[in-house]
Amino acid sequence: MARFPVHTLDSAPEASKSTLREVEARFGMIPNLAAAMATSPVLVQSFLGIFDKVHGGSFSEPQIQTVLLTDAVTNGCAWAVALHSALGLQAGLDPVDVDAMRAGRSPANKQLGALSTLARTLIEKRGRLADQEIERFLAEGFSKELLLEVITIVAASTITNYTGSVTNPPLEAGLQAHAWNG
Numbered sequence: 001m002a003r004f005p006v007h008t009l010d011s012a013p014e015a016s017k018s019t020l021r022e023v024e025a026r027f028g029m030i031p032n033l034a035a036a037m038a039t040s041p042v043l044v045q046s047f048l049g050i051f052d053k054v055h056g057g058s059f060s061e062p063q064i065q066t067v068l069l070t071d072a073v074t075n076g077c078a079w080a081v082a083l084h085s086a087l088g089l090q091a092g093l094d095p096v097d098v099d100a101m102r103a104g105r106s107p108a109n110k111q112l113g114a115l116s117t118l119a120r121t122l123i124e125k126r127g128r129l130a131d132q133e134i135e136r137f138l139a140e141g142f143s144k145e146l147l148l149e150v151i152t153i154v155a156a157s158t159i160t161n162y163t164g165s166v167t168n169p170p171l172e173a174g175l176q177a178h179a180w181n182g
Contacts, residue, residue, distance in 0.1 A: 015041035071157035
């Protein structure tokens with residue numbers, strides 16, 4: 001498969017440069033996926049905007065990483081699985097739970113398991129949740145508002161997962177320990 005360019009600040013389209021500068025300021029580097037997104041200014045700008053909403057919402061970072069890792073596995077995006085495995089561990093997720101999600105299973109922790117199951121079901125059923133699936137999520141102490149917020153996280157991860165699968169950016173050296181082959 002022909003790779004898409006992994007842009008630098010010098011090679012990126014002019015309309016993507018300010019977003020890449022912002023990404024670099026936040027992360028101390030430009031992840032290869034964001035650099036590949038920069039081919040489309042609309043995509044990279046949208047990504048940054050939804051990223052802010054996801055990380056400024058009601059969920060804790062371990063909860064967010066649970067949804068993002070589950071989504072990456074469900075969507076089969078190797079780059080995102082590696083990233084969210086690393087970020088999940090950094091956020092304090094139990095390594096056993098990270099391994100479970102990487103294998104397509106839900107974490108043992110009841111609330112994280114409910115989040116993971118909901119995220120996977122949303123993707124697999126294209127949002128067509130049955131009443132009992134909604135009730136199972138709510139029974140773990142989540143609200144209807146939070147269920148809808150999970151949709152935002154799934155939307156954000158869809159952007160990164162699909163972009164990763166289409167552009168196939170190389171995995172950074174720091175993520176090699178978390179490489180995933182599905």
